[in-house]
Amino acid sequence: MAVTLTPSTAPVAPRRPVRDRHHRGVSRWVVLALVTLGALVMLVPFAFMLLNAFKSPGDYSSGGPLSWPTEFYTKGLRTYWTEVNFPLKFWNSALIAGSVAVLGVAVSLLNAYALGIGRVRGRLWIVGLFLLANMLPQEALIYPLYYVAKQVGLYNTQLSVIIIFTVIQSAFGTYLLASVLSTFPRSLLEAAALDGAGKWTVLWRVVFPNLRPTLAVLLIFFFIWTWNEFLIPLVMLIDNQTQTIPVALASLQGDRLMDAPTTNAGALISLVPAILFFLIFQRTLARGITAGAEK
Amino acid sequence: MAVSETVAATPPAATPTPPAPSRRRRGRNAAYWLYLLPGALLFLLVIGAPLIGTLYLSLTKWSGIGDPRWVGLDNYQQLLQDDVFWASFRNTVWMLVAMVVVPTLLGLLLAAVLFDVIGRRFKPRTAAALRAAFYLPQVLPVVVAGIVWGWILRPDGAFNSLLDTVGLGALRHDWLGDPGTALPSVMAVMIWVQIGYPVVVFMAALQRVDPELYEAAEVDGATWVHRFRAITLPQIRPETFVVALTCTIAALKVFGPIFALTRGGPDNATNVPSYFAYYTFFKKLQVGYGSAISTVLTLIIVVVAGVFIWMQARSERRDRGF
Secondary structure, three states: OOOOOOOOOHHHHHHHHHHHHHHHOOHHHHHHHHHHHHHHHHHHHHHHHHHHHOOOHHHHHHHOOOOOOOOOOOHHHHHHHHHOOHHHHHHHHHHHHHHHHHHHHHHHHHHHHHHHHOOOOOHHHHHHHHHHHHHOOOHHHHHHHHHHHHHHOOOOOHHHHHHHHHHHHHHHHHHHHHHHHOOOOHHHHHHHHHOOOOHHHHHHHHHHHHHHHHHHHHHHHHHHHHHHOOHHHHHHOOOOOOOOHHHHHHHOOOOOOOOHHHHHHHHHHHHHHHHHHHHHHHHHHHHHHHHHHOO | OHHHHHHHOOHHHHOOOOOOOHHHHHHHHHOOHHHHHHHHHHHHHHHHHHHHHHHHHOOEEOOOOOOOEEOOOHHHHHHHOOHHHHHHHHHHHHHHHHHHHHHHHHHHHHHHHHHHHHHHHOOHHHHHHHHHHHHHHHHOOHHHHHHHHHHHOOOOOHHHHHHHHOOOHHHOOOOOOOHHHHHHHHHHHHHHHHOHHHHHHHHHHHOOOOHHHHHHHHHOOOOHHHHHHHHHHHHOHHHHHHHHHHHHHHHHHOOHHHHHHOOOOOOOOOOOHHHHHHHHHHOOOOHHHHHHHHHHHHHHHHHHHHHHHHHHHHHHHHHOOO
């Protein structure tokens, strides 16, 4: 595993500032100011969202989108919460994204074990096929999937979306893990084989523990990607009982219920789970992106 | 497991067996196919079969009910004369600018500045906080981003109010409703959505680069621009390839933001192939024609991805000195 990184900049630091003060005293502040300005521009839409999520419709129509709210109005938020049945939508999104993350990682690991460690014949072609599958536009699959799902009674069930995304995500996972596993230290495998361990045991006792950091990253990626998916859930999930958060919000677009404050309130709570998830796993992610880039 | 018994049953492992006989080796590897079985079956079911299905449907006329009627290449002929089809691919080129070219270039610059200038001349925490600000839109479900931006850019939305406030009220505009400004507006939103991804990947990549390279260059009196071109760019080329490839594929497939922002309008000014296909499938119920659009898009993506991977392989070979 090549997850060792971040040679901490601490040891270099002491010598540096003294000399730099002469070199770039002003320009570094200019650079900082420019980048900070850019970052603030990035945050403006979020500020708009916050500003308008807690504003009453009357306030909005008299003061406009930029006015400071005269009261802390939470009815928009509550309307959205109950009308959309947010807890149910949240559960649907979490169920789908969570199942896909776990199943997708499991399938990726099994595939990659055969391809990266087992080095089965034609593995380059197989890996290429998986990579390609991940790149396909979902439009190229959607109609037959939609049609068959209707025939077999999986249409409008979370299960249909779980199955589809397990395959799509694991196509990427297989590609990534197969290349990571192809550099797996052979000596470890041989040692385990000498001890009489079978392939199944080697997978769980030797490969899995070593691969855990990468698998964790993959799990997070799969979760976020699936959470944010739109086209397939839009086509497959048509009623209030099964829809995910993005689909529910999009299908309310232009609805009478969705005045500006409610729209913003809705967007705001759709954002909260993703941000929480991001904050919790930020460290794992920062480590993992590099792990993925290593060859 | 049956598999482990086979291995355990080969006792002569006591002496370190030199190159294993090829027949036994193949036999051992064959057992690994079992591990590929579930993945392969799922793959055929969810990707292989539907792909072939779409290819077949693209040669038929079908409304989704009854039996498809074989029409050969009619749909493709019709596509070539369809203005909407051409418009959608023209717009894709603009999406490539907004989702690949600008974010990758800007991302390289930002990552280098954040890592090299701000991360080292100021506290690393400052760089991390700024990086988070750039990355935040990536966390937002892209459809939600589209909905919020759709509201911001409305005639009575926040952007026009902002223009009023800073005294540029004359520029008030129906940004997404006017065919002239809809595409640039969508492009601006896509840059906003996309920029965080290259910044984060490139910053992670820069941690890999040996700091001594920079120090040596600094001692030699190289300017920041010199160091950026001579060290940063070549060192993180693998990541640049990955970012450019994934962003290109994403731009070719873009659907959610278009759906949420404009539904391809006004007057197809922002239509893209994937939305065009969706609309043809599910709103116009022309399954055959929609399949033809999807098939063309698929072919383009396959070719583009092939070219990228070929270029990457070539540049890696060149690095190794062949």
